[in-house]
Amino acid sequence: MKTKKRNLSDLSLDLLKVLFLAFAVIICLYPFWNIFIVSINDANDAMRGGLYLLPRKLSLSSYADILGRSTFQHSILVTVARTLIGTPLAVLVTSALAYVLSYRDLVGRKPLNVLFIFTMYFGGGMVPYYMVLKNLGLLDNFLVFILPNLLSVYNMILVRNYIESMPEALFDAARIDGANDLTIFFRLVLPLSKPIIMTIALFVAISQWNSWFDAYLYTNSQSLKTMQSILVEILNQYQTSDAGAAAANRMSQSITPDSIRMAATMVTTIPIIMVYPFIQKYFVKGIMLGSVK
Secondary structure, X not given: XXXXXXXXXXXXXXXXXXXXXXXXXXXXXXXXXXXXXXXXXXXXXXXXXXXXXXXXXXXXXXXXXXXXXXXXXXXXXXXXXXXXXXXXXHHHHHHHHHHHHHOOOOOOHHHHHHXXXXXXXXXXXXXXXXXXXXXXXXXXXXXXXXXXXXXXXXXXXXXXXXXHOOOHHHHHHHHHOOOOHHHHHHHHHHHHOHHHHHHHHHHHHHHHHHOOHHHHHHOOOHHHOOHHHHHHHHHHHHHHOOHHHHHHHHHHHOOOHHHHHHHHHHHHXXXXXXXXXXXXXXXXXXXXXXXXX
């Protein structure tokens, strides 16, 4: 069977697609690359401008300043701990609730779904929320990073829709074989829901990694400060310090507020970006099947 030859219009369209996608990639990646080269360039030299593709004068002073602080080193452990502990627990709680609310014979299923969706649009406010955490003894407690973030209604809806797309006969067959709800959930639902599970795991991990406002509001102990909150303090320190002292500090250590911002952006962004390639194959499938029933 002969293959159909492509005409000039098809080739022109393909070329236009390639050029458009290449332009889109450059637009998305170049700002990140520019931040990187500025962060590893000498800060005083970077003030001259003209850094586009490669650094002119290599310097890691900004990274040394950030990573050399003992408070920042400990904050990395806090952030990693809240991410590694909070993510699997949040995924488990969200998935379990989604499985329960996907059960078609659940009494009051529709009102319960409406009640959870209601919380997406209306909340009690920051002051009542703070008082609830205080009465629960969660203030200045590591659990304040874990317990309030165990459930996201949006993520629950994604998982619930994904589970509802599974054949009901699959669950009926498992029950006929003697499986209870726990067995069905752990042995059937979770393995078959891997795409959407990995998708919400990415959402939760990014949220835990980037979160700083809860550490700012609900913790006073320096040992509970997260990496993001320490970086905010560092940036504020460079912005509000005395002009003469700041200038002397920049000359001696080749550091400027801009270089600190660039280095801080790289330090906080690269680790979480490295996670994405491992679950990228699940992400598109999971978000599509979970969002569209």
